[in-house]
Amino acid sequence: MALWSYEFNIEEAELREKDNNIVEKFALSTVLTDKLKIEPDNFIQDSCNTALTILNKSWDLSKMDLLFFPIVEEGHWVLVSVNMFLKEICWFNSLGDLVTNFSKACIQAGVLNKDISLFDWKYPTDYPYKKSLHDCGLYTMLYMKSWNGKKMDTTFEPHMIANYRKLAAGILLLFPRNDILTSEFVEKYCNQK
Incomplete structure (x- = not known):
């Protein structure tokens, strides 16, 4: 998911260069998300300062409309979306204190000047749900692509997940920063008897 989130952010930046009227989206890494999802009383803010400062220099989080937090909890992926414009937090499935x-x-860290914990929480219900235990990561990816901050583009349906799995695998395998050769991947995972 970390590589996919990074690729998602690059793709979103390229889309913004072509059309600056689109919703500006940014997905945080699962590494940072893991640091944020602990109980607030046990949270050490300094643990995230360096990462947030570096991240903000490259992406300027204060200009983003939607911030996405992909989260894996006990083998299950969920997504939180923070809408900076509408001051709403939407979550797709269950979540803790992230x-x-x-x-x-x-x-x-001086990255944002708004206390987003005071935003209204919304619990959208009109979005596609997963049908099996192993597709939650793919649904999380599709939620990031399809959520515009107000509604979910529901043109993707459960029967399309198998094809999206292939597409996501291809995107990640061919991603320029992926240092695993496609031929090595095929040999290791596809030629098994």
Whole structure:
């Protein structure tokens, strides 16, 4: 998911260069998300300052409309979306205390000037759900691509997941920063007897 989120951010930046009227989206890494999802009383804000400062220099989080947090919890992926414009937090599935900790860390690091933990929580229900236990990561990827901050583009349907799995694998295998050769991957995973 970390590589996919990075590729997602690059793709979104390229789309913004072509059309600056689109919703500006950014997906945080699962490494940072893992640091943020602990109980607020146990959260150490300094643990995220360096990462947030470096991230902000490259991406300027204060200009983003939607911030996405892909989260894996006990083998299950969920997604949180923070809408900076509407001051809403939407979550797709269950979640802990990630938003409160992210808000504290960003304010301390000087990355954001809004306390997003005070935003209204929304619980969208009109979006496609997964049909099997192993597709939650793919749904999380599609939620990031399809959520515009107000509604989900529901043109993807459960029967399309198998094809999206192939597409996502191809995107990740051919990603310029992926240092695994496609031939090595095929030999290791596809030629098994």
